[in-house]
Amino acid sequence: MKPKTTLLTLSALALTAIAGAAALRGPLGWFQAPNAPLPALPVQALGVRDVLLAQPFVLDEPYVHTWRAEQPGVSAGYVLVLEVEEPFTIPRNTAESVLYVGDQTAERINWGTDSGRVVALVPAPQGADGLPVLDLAQALCFYGRPELPERVDAARIAEEQALAVAQGVGPLPAARVAEALATGGEVVHLADRTTLERYAAELVLEYAPAEAELAQGLLAPLVR
Amino acid sequence: MNSILRSFATAAAVALVSTVAAAQVGASYCFGVGCPCGNDDPNAGCGSFGGDFNSNTGALLLHSGGNASALQDSLEFTVYGIGANQFGVLFMGGGQGQSTFGDGLRCVTSGGRGVHRFPVFQTDFFGDVTLQNIVSGSQGFPGAGAIQPGSSWNFQVWYRDPSGPCGNGFNLTNAIPVDFFSTGGGGNHTQLAGRPLAQYPHFEYTRTFNSGDDVYLAVDPGLQPSLMGVTADVYVVAAKGVHAWASDPSLVDVRGAATQVTFGGSNVQANTFLIDAGTLNGTVGTEVGIGYDMVVDANQNGVYDAGDLIDGLSDEAGFYVVRDVAAPGPYSVVETLYSGGTFLGQNTFYPANIASLGQVPLVVVSHGNGHNYQWYDHIGNHLASYGYVVMSHQNNTGPGIETASTTTLTNTDWFLGNLATIDGGILNGHIDSHRITWIGHSRGGEGVVRAWTRLSTGAFVPANFTAADIQLVSSIAPVTFLSPTQSNPAGVNYHLWVGSSDDDVNGLVPQTHFYALLERANQDRSSITIQGAGHGAFHNGTAGLVATGPCLLTRAEVHAIMRGQLLPLVKHYIDGDIPSKDFLWRQWESFKPIGAPPTTNPCVVVTFDYKDGPAAGNVVLDDFSTNSATNLSSSGQAVAFNVQNLSEENERDTDSSFAWTGVQGMNGMTHSLSTDQNLGTVFDWTTPSFWEVHVDPFEADFTDDAYLSFRAAQGTRHPNTIAALGDLDFTVTLRDVNGITSSIKISAYGGGIEEPYQRSGGGSGAGVGWHDEMETVRVRLSDFLANGSGINLFAIDAVRFDFGGTSGSAQGRLGLDDVEITKD
Missing domain, CATH: 2.60.120.260 (Galactose-binding domain-like)
Structure with missing residues (x-):
């Protein structure tokens, strides 16, 4: 299938979600409060409040998922835009809370600083039809205990899921998931990881404009 | 003295022997006048059947070389032209006299301190021999025989001469007096330049001065007794190597005229003189500083010769005056942003005149988690203005240290392999891939150490560089997630930056015990700790300072310190710059980059930890x-x-x-x-x-x-x-x-x-x-x-x-x- 470009459509659809999210919460002001101390990092499994966009993707050329110990190859998955709690949006270099979606670690493209919105890549296996297989309506979506994602393996993921369930974490509301899937639209077919990254960077510009510099870094002119 | 210094001293002696007055340590006496059997030779010792046989060559039989430093022990004596394969003995005494002895004159006496003999020597086929380790060789002499700084001794050689003119079977050379002094420390050179101190030892001999600083001269009467009562001219001369001094001992003061001083009094305080009130230039090209030699011309003849003192008789200058190392260098800088693909985004800074600079060193910057590769302009602009190429890259810090190290390695490799395409290929042929510095911040700070470990152990093999090409690794507020076997800067020069107000990598939990990386280093290692500096103060991004505590420094203040320390750090390890080393260890209160925040600001507190490698x-x-x-x-x-x-x-x-x-x-x-x-x-x-x-x-x-x-x-x-x-x-x-x-x-x-x-x-x-x-x-x-x-x-x-x-x-x-x- 020929990859298609859906950025403009995606951007237009996203505007509604952005407006809605902005009404829910104001800017956190991390970038505007340069001397603020780091907030304490929660140790409980929680933190994901909503999903604003869910975009399935398929790649012609797989990449390595470096955000878990097994480092699996990724040919398909979802780009998610999540709305998260403030303590998880402040970058830190000590261990951060790891973001889980279902039985997978998610790769955060941004932190959600000042916007509360995180663009994340979630690898998923491909079904017989070649599309990513991930039931977002059933998947637990949460921040687990602080750790370096590259040290998280399947056993740790299972442990984190159990802890999350014990703390009352459940799937996101089905209606919100359906709405996010509708916002995301059809599966996008992209050439490779670099193209996917640039796709995600556009979402950062739209959903998390305070992190525009990060997105612009991902969108630097290619010289290859 | 190590082998390098020994080689140097020998070379210096050989070079200086070829000149006239500058060659000799001490003025010879005891020439061949009044010899036992009419074998006079008034320009040398008494005539013999050796090389001086009845020839009145005018050549001295005994020469001195090196210098009279009791600390360096570089003094050496060379005997020329006595009989081939003959035995002899160098001896010394505290007094001078003259009496016939054998076929010659004995001119060294006890002087109340004994006459002491060095081991028997034998000349070579040409009748020559060179004697070294004079000071150390004297330490076993009885009584007051051990040569000490400040002591004076007379030296002469007794030698066998079986066919000598008077039939006594032995003769003596001319004699040489030596006033031993202390070099003032600093290894291989006499120290004269420095600054006065308010308490004992009352003077600090220093290698590096900031532009505008007063430069003083001090002579300790206990170590240079022969200078007391002497009026001398003090010259500040453009630095010359030892061979240049040997070939041209003339004195030309860079200030236009020498300073006349009169030595006297009983202590170093009374013999401390202001030589220059901050007029010496420290700025030239991209150099950190300019070297000068200081000479005390004791006989005021405008030539460096016997009896004079020199600070700088080596390939290292006597002292250096350095520029404001926190200020921009002479080159305008070009900045370019591009990407080679996933985690190959790069922000590169280079001198605008790179095409005319030949091959220049590369500095790679690896950012931290939540940071951005476009946040190190202060490093890129500063070092590029001094002729370096700085490449700051996208760093995969989110997963952890291993992935960060991978992006340091792959970005360095990709950069070196794609010079023909980056910015139209302007850098192609202009990067010295054998002089690379890695700088990492936070997770990137441990990442560069992990990258070094993988590179040096062969766990990662890049296409375009090797471990030997990494000359310096520097971590800014690094995390410490990994064990000594995983993150270890062993084998490379290592440097560490720490901010005491850091609210992220704060030292509390083990994964932030940043000094551990320093301790693991086993080559040259150093750290700078800046009180009041937050985690974010080390980059120039839009994020906060990530700082807590009193007396917080602004980003501008921290960057001024960084610029001023980073340039000497890189210059020292990449270019072998000598005066830069002072920036790595001297007390901030007495020596700091000119453009760094003033010491009158009580919030600016900076300390250094420095240790040389085993070499x-x-x-x-x-x-x-x-x-x-x-x-x-x-x-x-x-x-x-x-x-x-x-x-x-x-x-x-x-x-x-x-x-x-x-x-x-x-x-x-x-x-x-x-x-x-x-x-x-x-x-x-x-x-x-x-x-x-x-x-x-x-x-x-x-x-x-x-x-x-x-x-x-x-x-x-x-x-x-x-x-x-x-x-x-x-x-x-x-x-x-x-x-x-x-x-x-x-x-x-x-x-x-x-x-x-x-x-x-x-x-x-x-x-x-x-x-x-x-x-x-x-x-x-x-x-x-x-x-x-x-x-x-x-x-x-x-x-x-x-x-x-x-x-x-x-x-x-x-x-x-x-x-x-x-x-x-």
Whole structure:
């Protein structure tokens, strides 16, 4: 299938979600409060409040998922835009809370600083039809205990899921998931990881404009 | 003296012998006048049947070379032209006289100090021989026979001459008097230039001066007695190497005229003179500074010759005047942003005139987590303006340290492999891939160390560079997630930046024990700790300073410090720049980059920890890492003390709190993880107390060394630290085998052991005072000779630290480590 470009459509659809999210919460002001101390990092499994966009993707050329110990190859998955709690949006270099979606670690493209919105890549296996297989309506979506994602393996993921369930974490509301899937639209077919990254960077510009510099870094002119 | 210096000294002697006056140490006497059987030769010794046989060649039989430094021991005597394969003896005495002896004249007498003979020698086929190790060779002589700095001796050679003109079978050469002096330390050169101090040793000989600084000259009458009463001209000359001095000893003062001084008085204070009031230029091209030699022209003849003193008779200048290293360099800078694909985004800075610069070194910057590769403009612009290419890259820090290290490696490799395409190929052919610096921040700071470990162990093999090409690794506020086997800068020069206000990598939990990476380094290593600097202050992004604590520094202030320290750091390790080394260890209070925040700002507190790699040949007296018994040093020598609560432990805070509990000796120490083994000692005092270590007799000769070096930190939140609440001062003492001592307070050079940063909270428990700040103190060994202390640096028995009472701060708690004798 020929990859298609859906950025403009995606951007237009996203505007509604952005407006809605902005009404829910104001800017956190991390970038505007340069001397603020780091907030304490929660140790409980929680933190994901909503999903604003869910975009399935398929790649012609797989990449390595470096955000878990097994480092699996990724040919398909979802780009998610999540709305998260403030303590998880402040970058830190000590261990951060790891973001889980279902039985997978998610790769955060941004932190959600000042916007509360995180663009994340979630690898998923491909079904017989070649599309990513991930039931977002059933998947637990949460921040687990602080750790370096590259040290998280399947056993740790299972442990984190159990802890999350014990703390009352459940799937996101089905209606919100359906709405996010509708916002995301059809599966996008992209050439490779670099193209996917640039796709995600556009979402950062739209959903998390305070992190525009990060997105612009991902969108630097290619010289290859 | 190490082999390099020996080679140098020999080369210097050979070179200088070829000149006239500059060759000789001491003016010869005892020429061939009044010889026993009419064999006079008034230009040499009495005639013989050797090379001087009846020929009146005018050639001296005995020559001196090297110099008269009792510390360097580079003096040598060469005998020319006596019989082939003949035996002879060099001897010395304290007096001069003249009497016939054999076929010649004996002109060296006891002078009340004995006549002492060196081992028998034999000339070569040409009748020549060169004799070295004069000073060290004298140390076994009885009585007062050991040559000391400040002593004067006369030398002459007795030699067999079986066919001599008078039939006595032996003869003597001319004689040479030598006034032995101290070099002033610093290894291989006489020290003259420096600055006065308010207390003993009253003068600090320094290698590097900032532009605008006053430059003083000091001569210690005890070490240069022959100069007392002498009026001399002091020249500041554009630095010349030893061969240039040999070929052209004329003196041309860069200031236009020499300064006339008259030496006299009884101490170094009376012989300290202002030579230049800050007029010397320190700015040229992209150099850190400009070298000068200082010459005391004792006979005021405008030529460097016998009897003169020189600071700079080597390929190292006598002293350097340096520019404002925090200010931009001479080149305009081009910045370019591009990407080679996933995690290959790069922000590169290069001199606009790169096409005319040949091959220049590469500096790679790896950002931290939540940071951005476009946030290091202050590094890129600064170093590129001095002729470096700086590439800051997208760093995969989110997953952890391993992925960050991968992106450091792959970005360096991709950059070097794609020079033909980056910015139209303007860099192609202009990168010296054998001179690479890696700088990493935070997770990137450990990432560059991990990258080095993978590279140096062969776990990662790039296409376009090797481990040998990485000359320097520098970590800014690094995390420490990985064990010593995984993140280890062993084998490369390593540097560390620490901000004491860091609210992210704060030193509390083990994964932030940043100094552990420094301890793992085994080559040259150094750190700079900046009080008031937050985690985000090291980049120039839009995110916060990530700082807590009092007296926070602005990003601009921290960047001024960074620029001023980074340039000398890179210049030193990448270009071998000599004056830059001073920036790595001297007390900030007495020497700092001109453009760094002023010392009048009490919030700007900076300390340094510096240690040479093993190639320097330093002597470890005690690093506390072996022989854990408190009464035994790591060099196997006895340790004595009466300080209180002394223990030797791993330098590791174990409870993630800096509160003083009374049971954790290394509270606040962040130099080790549980997987590290890095021991130091810690103790406290409230009354006059001491700690001393004996010196291995085989290492007792300190004369070819430069500094007594150690590092120390105040004990975090200890009651004595809180009570003292200031820089700690104490006294260091050398004691020789005869029990003669010489003592110097560490405050003499400015500062002391720094007061800990008064930060509180942060989950660190009650009280104020943050992590330890180990700083290195180096005391020039020759300073212990000042004003006739009488100590014998050839035979040091013990190094002692005295605390309390008149020795310094009344009370305190101190962590102490790495007591060494260094070569430079």
